[in-house]
Amino acid sequence: MNQEIYCSVNTCHYWANGNHCKANKIMVTSDAVGDSMPDNFDAPQASMAAPTPANTCMETACKTFVPNQSDKINADGVYKQS
Numbered sequence: 759m760n761q762e763i764y765c766s767v768n769t770c771h772y773w774a775n776g777n778h779c780k781a782n783k784i785m786v787t788s789d790a791v792g793d794s795m796p797d798n799f800d801a802p803q804a805s806m807a808a809p810t811p812a813n814t815c816m817e818t819a820c821k822t823f824v825p826n827q828s829d830k831i832n833a834d835g836v837y838k839q840s
């Protein structure tokens with residue numbers, strides 16, 4: 759699989775010029791899960807996560823987002839590709 763992920767959230771650690779997401783994997787989930795689950799629940803656990811139906815894009819969120827310069831950039835088990 760050769761995917762390209764574009765994202766305009768330029769305050770994220772994984773963001774790169776051209777609005778590229780450079781995370782090796784991401785998890786998109788519901789806002790509720792994004793709010794309630796800890797930082798170490800992310801893309802590496804995603805295949806075992808319960809489905810989270812949504813009705814609009816407003817109800818979805820990137821769980822992998824972590825702010826630039828955060829001391830939690832390694833908490834999710836995701837790495838930034840070059």
Ligand code: SF4
Binds near residue numbers: 764822
């Ligand atoms: S991890 Fe999520 S928020 Fe961060 S750049 Fe990638 S898609 Fe955007």
